[in-house]
Amino acid sequence: MPVTEPVRIMPAEGKLGVLLPGMGAVSTTFIAGVEAVKRGLGIPIGSLTQLATVRLGKRTEGRTPLIKDFVPLARLEDLEFAGWDLYEDNAYEAARKAAVIDPALLERVREPLERLNPMEAVFEQDFVRRINGPNVKEGRNKMEKAEMLMEDIRRFQARTGVARMVMIWCGSTEVFHRPADVHQTLEAFEAGLAHNDPRIAPSQIYAYAALKLGIPYANGAPNLTTDTPALLDLARERNVPICGKDFKTGQTFMKTLIAPGLKARMLGIAGWYSTNILGNRDGEVLDDPGSFRSKEETKLSVLDQILQPNLYPQLYGNVFHSVKINYYPPRGDAKEGWDNIDIFGWLNSPMQIKINFLCRDSILAAPLVLDLVLFLDLAQRTGMRGIQEWLSFYFKAPMHAPKVYPEHDIFIQLMKLKNTLRWMRGEDLITHLGLEYYD
Numbered sequence: 001m002p003v004t005e006p007v008r009i010m011p012a013e014g015k016l017g018v019l020l021p022g023m024g025a026v027s028t029t030f031i032a033g034v035e036a037v038k039r040g041l042g043i044p045i046g047s048l049t050q051l052a053t054v055r056l057g058k059r060t061e062g063r064t065p066l067i068k069d070f071v072p073l074a075r076l077e078d079l080e081f082a083g084w085d086l087y088e089d090n091a092y093e094a095a096r097k098a099a100v101i102d103p104a105l106l107e108r109v110r111e112p113l114e115r116l117n118p119m120e121a122v123f124e125q126d127f128v129r130r131i132n133g134p135n136v137k138e139g140r141n142k143m144e145k146a147e148m149l150m151e152d153i154r155r156f157q158a159r160t161g162v163a164r165m166v167m168i169w170c171g172s173t174e175v176f177h178r179p180a181d182v183h184q185t186l187e188a189f190e191a192g193l194a195h196n197d198p199r200i201a202p203s204q205i206y207a208y209a210a211l212k213l214g215i216p217y218a219n220g221a222p223n224l225t226t227d228t229p230a231l232l233d234l235a236r237e238r239n240v241p242i243c244g245k246d247f248k249t250g251q252t253f254m255k256t257l258i259a260p261g262l263k264a265r266m267l268g269i270a271g272w273y274s275t276n277i278l279g280n281r282d283g284e285v286l287d288d289p290g291s292f293r294s295k296e297e298t299k300l301s302v303l304d305q306i307l308q309p310n311l312y313p314q315l316y317g318n319v320f321h322s323v324k325i326n327y328y329p330p331r332g333d334a335k336e337g338w339d340n341i342d343i344f345g346w347l348n349s350p351m352q353i354k355i356n357f358l359c360r361d362s363i364l365a366a367p368l369v370l371d372l373v374l375f376l377d378l379a380q381r382t383g384m385r386g387i388q389e390w391l392s393f394y395f396k397a398p399m400h401a402p403k404v405y406p407e408h409d410i411f412i413q414l415m416k417l418k419n420t421l422r423w424m425r426g427e428d429l430i431t432h433l434g435l436e437y438y439d
């Protein structure tokens with residue numbers, strides 16, 4: 001449907017604060033990357049906001065501006081970072097230990113990273129069992145800890161003079177837990193914070209602090225966090241955009257490329273066996289069955305949603321899907337994933353696909369963090385609130401309205417993202433009908 005009136009977007013004036021709970025591999029690779037790009041030491045490969053274009057109008061018009069020239073995004077020069085972690089390492093030390101960024105390049109951005117010391121974390125061992133560190137807040141109850149986080153944020157704002165902020169969860173994966181009564185209403189949640197309810201996770205305390213202050217929140221892990229009525233209500237009430245969950249990188253990213261292709265050709269799938277070896281701290285945390293369960297949920301849901309076995313029972317009614325992550329320290333962040341896909345074609349003839357992806361998890365995640373920072377800030381300046389389905393593109397388990405199923409097909413997600421940008425600027429949405437070229 002053609003849209004003629006552009007939406008009113010507040011300008012991206014002043015600095016944008018980036019709040020990062022968790023200063024591990026993903027966060028430090030992201031920050032080091034931004035600092036490198038700002039100094040002309042690298043290209044922000046993998047980032048739509050920095051490199052992608054958006055086609056406008058008909059294919060004959062030749063209008064394809066860069067996204068960053070089309071919508072008013074914050075500039076990299078305007079980003080100011082802050083983070084929390086239970087380990088005391090500054091961002092330079094954490095990046096060196098994560099061993100993702102080339103050491104020579106890291107030295108060239110050492111100075112800004114060294115200045116970035118983590119604030120004390122809100123942490124509970126019951127939610128992340130495999131790690132423990134000294135840089136943790138003490139408080140009488142969870143409400144007091146939420147207020148301490150809000151105080152950290154206000155101090156950061158006062159010190160740096162940032163005009164706006166966004167928070168992206170880059171902390172560890174918490175153990176799987178389901179929403180309980182304490183998560184059902186904001187009132188119950190706040191009472192739970194005050195009474196130290198054990199069912200409120202640390203990530204929910206960060207999200208609560210951010211939303212209370214009107215700060216957009218993205219969930220990079222498979223944690224439950226904002227998938228609860230209490231925090232969804234808070235986001236709407238405060239007019240804050242949120243999105244999640246679990247960055248779509250590595251093996252699941254591959255899955256969302258290949259599965260829609262097989263389905264597009266109506267090729268059947270008998271089984272999909274995925275296994276990984278991973279040796280970083282994330283791998284260590286995921287070695288705990290409780291944290292892995294959270295990850296498994298988001299990884300497994302992808303195929304079912306893409307293949308729609310209810311519509312295609314002959315092709316996808318009986319897919320055996322298995323996902324394993326094995327902690328294997330020698331590999332560090334250089335994950336290796338194997339997929340064996342048993343497919344069948346014409347007259348049930350069996351075939352196989354093997355994928356061996358030697359990827360760098362944090363290298364794939366860093367540009368997603370950058371895009372989410374810039375797009376969430378844009379969404380807020382556009383007056384958008386609650387779940388941002390157009391940012392599903394970035395997530396393994398996209399948050400969605402209760403009445404619709406999540407969209408997992410990466411190409412539909414990309415179309416939705418770009419159409420949202422067109423809608424913001426009053427451009428025609430692109431339907432790909434294209435009959436007019438053949439009149």
Ligand SMILES: NC(=O)c1ccc[n+]([C@@H]2O[C@H](COP(=O)([O-])OP(=O)(O)OC[C@H]3O[C@@H](n4cnc5c(N)ncnc54)[C@H](O)[C@@H]3O)[C@@H](O)[C@H]2O)c1
Binds near residue numbers: 026098250
């Ligand atoms: N790397 C990827 O491609 C990728 C993809 C999808 C999701 N993720 C998720 O992103 C998150 C970060 O990944 P990573 O590779 O950087 O892991 P990491 O272990 O290197 O970093 C996570 C950091 O969070 C800290 N932390 C844990 N709980 C915290 C808390 N309550 N408050 C503050 N800090 C806390 C840990 O001490 C650690 O330093 C993980 O949950 C991971 O599952 C990563």
